Amino acid sequence: MAAPSMKERQACWGARDEYWKCLDENPEDAAQCKKLRSSLESSCPRQWIKYFDKRRDYLKFKEKFEAGEFQPPKTAAKS
């Protein structure tokens, strides 16, 4: 399987950006973005989609982390 050309890469990135925008607009309801999801799946190699999903999870986690949502547990110090 040949690697995607520049045009194919850009089409894939465009589909990803659309899909992510939709997810950002519908944080609760991922089902709204089903059509964009299938468009993503047709534009990008499967490995890339897996990679982008992981990347999105990471970026969301990073946002939450930087917003301070994860605090260290207040357990008694054990030494």
Add this chain to the structure above:
Amino acid sequence: MLLLAQAPKAWHRLFQLKPPALPRTPGGEAQHVRCRLLSRQGPAETGRQDQPQGPGLRTRLLITALIGAGLGGVWLAMRAEKERWQQRRRTEALRQAAVGQGDFSLRDHRGQARCKADFRGQWVLMYFGFTHCPDICPEELEKLVQVVRQLEAEPGLPPVQPLFITVDPERDDVAAMAHYVQDFHPRLLGLTGSAEQVAQVSRSYRVYYSAGPKDEDQDYIVDHSIAIYLLNPDGLFTDYYGRARSAEQVADSVRRHMAAFRSVLH
């Protein structure tokens, strides 16, 4: 030399130094104890009885300054010699590294064999990646060729050779590399080779890479360290740039290295 020339005269004069802070009566004939241990020059000296004997303060200061300057000169000369010797050793070590280290034996995207010596005399910006890379490699390569284009546009700067070396030799053969590099820059050279050759060049440049698991399509992603390496015209590794640096920052840095460059190979 100055010190040696001054020495006899200075030492001679030192013997004529009087002990300080003795009061003098006008007219100068000795009413106070004079240290007779210090020899005098002879008859010529006696004529100068009414004048202050021996070198005055100014003369003593002058002699001290001259001796000090002489010693200082010797010290500076020795320090300069030591620095020259250290510089010679450093240059020799660099020369050996320029020839011996970071060498590679790969094939470019036109099928021609290439090694590091082929790029001697040119500044090289190189990036390690693979053609099936989802986003990072295209972005970094785009940044790299942007730097090359920026520097190309400046008159008086030598051209920079962009290199793309694959860390996925299993899939990235000569044809795949040719197909990939054409999208970026006409002078971007893709380099590939056998698994051993790629392993060797990656070791030389401390590049980590690890192919991930294959999926149903036999596709996989290669995890790898991300950096753009700068080699100087002697073939010595000079600097590296990570994801955080913009094209402008990289171009600035390359310009500075170009201005400071002095070859060790001629």
